[in-house]
Amino acid sequence: MTDRAVVVVRAGALTTVQDLGRPGHAHLGVPRSGALDPRAAGLVNRLVGNPEGAAVLETTLTGCALRPRCAVTVAVGGAPSPVTVDGRPAAWGTPVRVPGGALLEVGRAVAGVRGYMALAGGIAVDPVLGSRSTDLLSGTGPPPLADGAVLPLGAPTSPPARLDGGVPWPAPPAELVLGIRFGPRADWFTDGALRTLTAARYRVSAASNRIGLRTEGPGLTRARGAELPSEGMVLGAVQVPPDGCPVVFLADHPTTGGYPVVAVVDEGDLGAAAQATPGTPVRFVPLG
Amino acid sequence: MSRPGGPSGIKVLPVGDRALLIELADGAAAEALHAELLRRRAAGTLPAVREIVPAARTVLLDGIDRPAGFAAELAGWETLPPPARTAEAVEIPVRYDGPDLAEVAAVWRVTEEEVVAIHSATEFRVAFCGFAPGFGYLTGLPQRYAVPRRATPRTSVPAGSLGLAGPYSGVYPRSSPGGWQLIGSTDLELWDPSREPAALLSPGARVRFVAETGRR
Numbered sequence: 289m290t291d292r293a294v295v296v297v298r299a300g301a302l303t304t305v306q307d308l309g310r311p312g313h314a315h316l317g318v319p320r321s322g323a324l325d326p327r328a329a330g331l332v333n334r335l336v337g338n339p340e341g342a343a344v345l346e347t348t349l350t351g352c353a354l355r356p357r358c359a360v361t362v363a364v365g366g367a368p369s370p371v372t373v374d375g376r377p378a379a380w381g382t383p384v385r386v387p388g389g390a391l392l393e394v395g396r397a398v399a400g401v402r403g404y405m406a407l408a409g410g411i412a413v414d415p416v417l418g419s420r421s422t423d424l425l426s427g428t429g430p431p432p433l434a435d436g437a438v439l440p441l442g443a444p445t446s447p448p449a450r451l452d453g454g455v456p457w458p459a460p461p462a463e464l465v466l467g468i469r470f471g472p473r474a475d476w477f478t479d480g481a482l483r484t485l486t487a488a489r490y491r492v493s494a495a496s497n498r499i500g501l502r503t504e505g506p507g508l509t510r511a512r513g514a515e516l517p518s519e520g521m522v523l524g525a526v527q528v529p530p531d532g533c534p535v536v537f538l539a540d541h542p543t544t545g546g547y548p549v550v551a552v553v554d555e556g557d558l559g560a561a562a563q564a565t566p567g568t569p570v571r572f573v574p575l576g
Numbered sequence: 577m578s579r580p581g582g583p584s585g586i587k588v589l590p591v592g593d594r595a596l597l598i599e600l601a602d603g604a605a606a607e608a609l610h611a612e613l614l615r616r617r618a619a620g621t622l623p624a625v626r627e628i629v630p631a632a633r634t635v636l637l638d639g640i641d642r643p644a645g646f647a648a649e650l651a652g653w654e655t656l657p658p659p660a661r662t663a664e665a666v667e668i669p670v671r672y673d674g675p676d677l678a679e680v681a682a683v684w685r686v687t688e689e690e691v692v693a694i695h696s697a698t699e700f701r702v703a704f705c706g707f708a709p710g711f712g713y714l715t716g717l718p719q720r721y722a723v724p725r726r727a728t729p730r731t732s733v734p735a736g737s738l739g740l741a742g743p744y745s746g747v748y749p750r751s752s753p754g755g756w757q758l759i760g761s762t763d764l765e766l767w768d769p770s771r772e773p774a775a776l777l778s779p780g781a782r783v784r785f786v787a788e789t790g791r792r
Contacts, residue, residue, distance in 0.1 A: 314627040314638065316775045317705040416769045426709050427750075428769060472589035472597040518706060518713075520629035520636025522595050544631050544706035552592030 292409060292441040293357050297391060299433040300352035304422035304498075305411050306404075307343040310429075313417055314543040320523065321423035322539045324498060324562035325402050328366035331457070332406035335363035335383045337446035342410030343420035345433070347403040351394035352433065354405075358388045360441065361408040361448050365457060367400030367563060381457055383448040400460030400563035409442035424498050425540040460563040464492065466536065466553045467575040468526060473516070473548035477528070481508040485526075485534065485550060485572050493533075494566035498540040500527075501561045503570055507532020508550065518544045524553035526572070534572070536561055588647040595638040596647055603632055603703055603715060603743075604658070610635050611659030611780055630704040630779045632713075665699065665782040668747065670738055672696075672787055674758035676726070680740060683723050691759065692787055694721070700745060700783040705775070710749035710767025712777035719743060729755035736762045738785070745785075747777075760785075 296303075306329060309322020323329035323346055333342050345352065351369050356362075363383050364371050371378045372393045378384045386392050394403055413420050413430045422429045433439075474482060490505035508528050521527070525537040527547045536553050538561065553561070554575060564570070586609065589597040600606045610630040616622040623646055626639025640646060672692040681688045700716035722743045730753065733739070737748045739756025748754060749767035766776050777783060 311626050311639065313709075314629045314636075315705060315779055316709055317707060317711055318709045417774060428709060469590065469592050472591045517632030517634075518704075519597060519631040519634040520627075520638065522591050522636070522638050524592060542706070543629060544704070549591070552595075554592070555594075 291357050292360075292412075292443065294354045294360070294407065294439050294441065295357065296352070296433050296435055296437040296439065297355050298353035298393075299435050299437070300347050300394075301350040302348040303352045303433040304346050304424070305343050305413055305430050305433075305439070306346045306421045307419055308341050309421050309539060310417045310419035310423075314520065317426070317543050318417065318428060319423050319425050319540050319543060321419065321421040321429065323404065323421075324539055325366055325404065325559040327559050328402070328457075329404045329406075332363040332365040332404045333410075334449050335365070335381075336361045336406045336408040337444060337448045338406055338408065338410050339445065342406065342442070343413070344407075345405040345411065347394060347397075347405065349401055350396050351403060352405075353391060353393040355391050356386055356388060356407070356441075358441075359385065360388075361385050361444070362392060362405060363448075364394055364403060364405045366402050366404040367397035367460060368457075369397045369403050370395035399565075401565055402562050407441055408444040408448070412440040412442040423540050425542060458560070460565070461560045461568060464560055464564040464568050464570045466557045466561065466570065466572050468551035468553055468572050469575055470551045471549075474550050476510055476512045476516070476548040477550055478509045478511045481510070482550070484508060486574055490534065490570040490572070492564045492566050492568040492570060496566065498538055500538055500541060501536040501564070503534050503536070505533060505570075508534065510548070516546050516548050518546045521545045521549065522552060524555055524558055525549040526551045526553060538562065586650065586653070588650055590643065590647070591636065591638070594640060594643060595636060596640065596643045596650075598635045598637070598650065600633055600635075605656070606630055606633050606635055607701065607703055607715075607780070608656040608659055612653075612656050613637070614780065631706070632704070659780060665784045666776060668762050668764055668783060668785050669788045670696070670760040670762050670785045672760040674738065674760045676739075676757035677759045680723055680757050680759055684721055695745070695759065696785050696787045698785075700785075702777045702779050702781045702783060703744070704779050705777065708749055708752060708767075709769075710775040710777065711746055712766075712779075712781070712783070714745040714777075714783055715743060717743060717745065723757050725755040726757060729753055733758065734761065736764070736766075738762060
């Protein structure tokens with residue numbers, strides 16, 4: 289029992305394998321996918337000595353528990369959570385050596401939504417179209433973790449990083465401020481609706497997922513009633529379905545869609561969107 | 577950045593700071609622009625772009641540096657020639673045995689046999705993909721054969737089902753809910769990520785349906 293693998297003891301609410309995703313296939317209807325908070329995923333990879341594109345685990349609110357079959361260095365980051373090894377508290381946000389056969393547990397997030405766990409060598413499931421990411425919209429890539437599943441690990445390539453002075457983890461947002469650029473379909477909305485979008489206070493809806501951050505708040509009134517023929521969609525697109533409440537497209541978004549996109553959120557703000565818990569106030573702020 | 581009425585009549589809409597949505601008069605013009613973009617990318621004369629996503633009347637360029645500069649260049653493009661015919665049509669063997677065949681025949685005001693004859697004699701083109709990996713929206717049927725979606729979508733359409741909706745034909749790559757009018761089915765795998773290429777149909781490809789007789 290010394291093979292390079294981990295056994296999933298508790299999968300948690302939704303734990304998926306994620307890397308940098310599979311961009312370049314949108315014309316075939318394949319979403320880009322990838323870690324929702326790529327900065328956090330990149331940091332935990334660096335902490336265990338993995339390359340940037342190594343596959344990590346993305347947890348959702350409730351963490352997960354694993355039993356590695358071999359000694360392995362791990363780092364847990366993103367949403368702050370308690371970490372234990374065989375029941376004893378272990379460090380969050382720095383590399384931790386876990387003995388083979390020990391129980392590694394990540395508890396419920398005390399803030400934020402998505403936790404990231406890197407294991408030295410990376411999760412080595414077979415890539416699909418160049419990526420190991422689980423894409424929940426199209427079902428491409430490995431399925432979400434299930435209790436009892438066994439995940440293979442790659443061979444470590446570099447020693448764990450020594451990041452002096454600690455890692456600058458951003459705190460999950462108390463208020464989510466999303467910078468937007470209007471278009472491509474801002475002209476499908478009334479001037480009043482565009483003012484509402486930037487003046488009103490929205491809240492993160494509990495119906496948010498890896499496909500989109502849904503919001504609750506005043507609906508946006510359309511200036512045109514016509515149906516929009518399907519068109520290509522980008523990461524961060526603020527799509528407005530018939531109920532009028534903006535949906536911000538995240539990594540597993542559909543590649544085409546038929547609801548008008550009023551604006552696009554700056555990509556640099558989407559990591560914070562991935563960490564905003566339901567009920568968090570949201571403000572859309574026009575950029576330049 | 578919106579530029580209606582350049583020489584080629586295209587309108588360029590900004591999408592964030594790294595993408596452009598190019599809107600054209602109709603689907604044929606979008607297909608022509610898409611083909612031209614692929615030609616230029618193959619020739620190395622297109623700026624680096626991560627995704628080129630054609631759709632019903634638009635082409636999205638995503639992951640492009642200096643989109644404003646390219647938008648200005650696009651506005652100067654001449655009227656585009658219709659896309660060149662790709663080398664070979666993809667042939668899809670089909671049993672025309674779908675549950676909505678009679679309904680489609682009624683909308684078209686022909687017999688079921690004539691639906692089969694008309695559909696299998698048509699040369700289709702993959703206008704764009706979407707909805708699910710490997711699902712191609714196929715154009716080629718004359719506008720008079722457009723059909724409405726089903727009033728109530730089916731909760732489960734089997735993989736391989738051939739359906740019609742609006743001006744499009746399409747084959748479901750995997751089982752999913754769907755509202756298209758089903759006229760047939762194929763055993764061909766439309767989408768297989770372990771195959772190269774994974775998608776049997778990609779935008780621009782020519783497609784023919786070959787009627788299979790007997791069995792099932």
